[in-house]
Amino acid sequence: MNAVREENVLEVQGVGMAFGGLMALSNLNFKVKRGIIKAIIGPNGAGKTTLFNVITGSFPPTEGRVRFNGQPIEHLKAHKIADRGISRTFQTIELFDNMTVLENVMLGCHTRFRASFMASGFLLPHSRQKEEQIRSSAMKILKFIGLGDKFNEPADSLPLGEQKMLEIGRALASEPELVCLDEPASGLNETETHLASSLIKAINAKGITVLLVEHDMKVVMNISDEIVVLNYGQRIAEGSPEEIRNNTKVIEAYLGSEA
Numbered sequence: 100m101n102a103v104r105e106e107n108v109l110e111v112q113g114v115g116m117a118f119g120g121l122m123a124l125s126n127l128n129f130k131v132k133r134g135i136i137k138a139i140i141g142p143n144g145a146g147k148t149t150l151f152n153v154i155t156g157s158f159p160p161t162e163g164r165v166r167f168n169g170q171p172i173e174h175l176k177a178h179k180i181a182d183r184g185i186s187r188t189f190q191t192i193e194l195f196d197n198m199t200v201l202e203n204v205m206l207g208c209h210t211r212f213r214a215s216f217m218a219s220g221f222l223l224p225h226s227r228q229k230e231e232q233i234r235s236s237a238m239k240i241l242k243f244i245g246l247g248d249k250f251n252e253p254a255d256s257l258p259l260g261e262q263k264m265l266e267i268g269r270a271l272a273s274e275p276e277l278v279c280l281d282e283p284a285s286g287l288n289e290t291e292t293h294l295a296s297s298l299i300k301a302i303n304a305k306g307i308t309v310l311l312v313e314h315d316m317k318v319v320m321n322i323s324d325e326i327v328v329l330n331y332g333q334r335i336a337e338g339s340p341e342e343i344r345n346n347t348k349v350i351e352a353y354l355g356s357e358a
Contacts, residue, residue, distance in 0.1 A: 105169040108133040108277050108308045109154070114163035114173075116149055116332075123149040124332040127163070131277070136299065136309040138319045140343075141329035142353050147312045148190055150329070151279050154310075155187045156180040167277070184276035188266045188283060190312075196255035200246055200265055203254050204237040207272025237272060244268040244298060260291030267298060277308045284315045296322050320344065328353065 109131040116124040124146045131137045139147050153160045156177035165173040172180050186207075194203055241247045244264045249257065254265060263283055270278050280299065284292045296318050303309050313319050319326065320340045328336040328343060330352045336343060343349055 104133065106133060107131060107166075108168060109310070110164075110166040110169075111150075111154070112164040112166065114150075114153060114160045114165065116146070116153055116158075117161045122332055124153070124160070127329075127332070127334055129327050129334060129337060131308060131310055132325075133276075133308055134303070134306060135324040136303050136311060136322055138311045138313060138323040138326045139329060140313065140316075140319055140326060140353065144331075145329040146332040147329055148281060149332075151187060151281055151310075151312060154180075155185055155279060181273055181275075184274075185279065186270040186273050186275040186277075187279040188263075188270050188281055190281045190285065192259075192262050192266055194254045194262060194266060194269075196253065198254060199250065200252050200254055200257070201234070201237055201241065201250040203265055204240050204268050204272050205233050207269035208233045208236060240268045240271055243271075243301070245294070260287050260294065263287065263291075263295060264298065267302075271302065271307075275307060277310060278302065279310045279312075281312045282314065283311070284313055284318050292318060 107130040111127055111129050114124055114127040115122060127150070139150060141147055152158055153173070154165055156172070156175055156179070159174050163173070164171050167180070167183055167185060172183060175183070195206065238247065238250060241250050244267060246261060246264060246268065249261070254262065257265060267280065267283060283299065284295050287295060292315060299309055299311065300322055311319070311323065323340055326338065326340060326343045327334055328349050335352060336346045336349045338346070
């Protein structure tokens with residue numbers, strides 16, 4: 100950890116991402132202040148999930164830099180970036196269906212669990228103690244996200260809304276400074292969307308910075324402190340929800356009647 104905490108937890112500097120001859124991201128620049136909820140919006144194909152993949156280490160950018168707490172991370176592997184304090188969810192839910200709700204969250208604690216192979220293999224006291232710590236931590240997270248009473252149920256038995264909550268819970272298990280949420284309200288009904296919005300605000304209230312990709316404009320406008328708008332891999336606007344709502348470029352490119 101840095102001795103001095105940077106004002107900006109994340110900085111994207113001139114980032115470009117090419118797939119063959121296609122530029123998915125082009126000269127992208129923005130900053131995420133520590134402790135806020137920042138949304139990334141834009142039409143399908145604007146580069147939002149590609150941006151998340153670059154930030155979290157799924158692949159390095161073709162050009163530019165990504166800084167986390169002032170340090171470059173753009174060429175680190177995904178697990179190293181997770182170790183630094185960034186976690187994420189996915190647009191398509193990626194749970195372990197053959198495991199319980201509790202076990203899924205326990206897996207998310209991997210960055211804080213470094214028992215040796217021998218200790219794990221022979222269940223030495225230190226390993227058993229760590230496992231109990233992880234179990235206790237995972238249960239606290241499940242209670243926080245409203246799934247404490249379903250800890251022993253198979254993950255695939257949950258309805259979509261609760262599976263989304265579970266994936267967020269697993270992302271929280273590594274105790275991140277920054278959590279990247281990829282369309283957490285996608286496919287949810289009005290009640291589930293309200294619960295997801297409330298959970299995101301509760302996560303932020305714990306001091307965790309949130310970077311959010313979401314198409315539900317009601318969610319975005321209600322919970323975001325700042326918004327970046329992408330179109331064809333480029334930033335076309337950035338500002339407060341009110342500024343974005345009234346931005347002519349954004350209305351023409353994306354919001355339309357939704358504004």
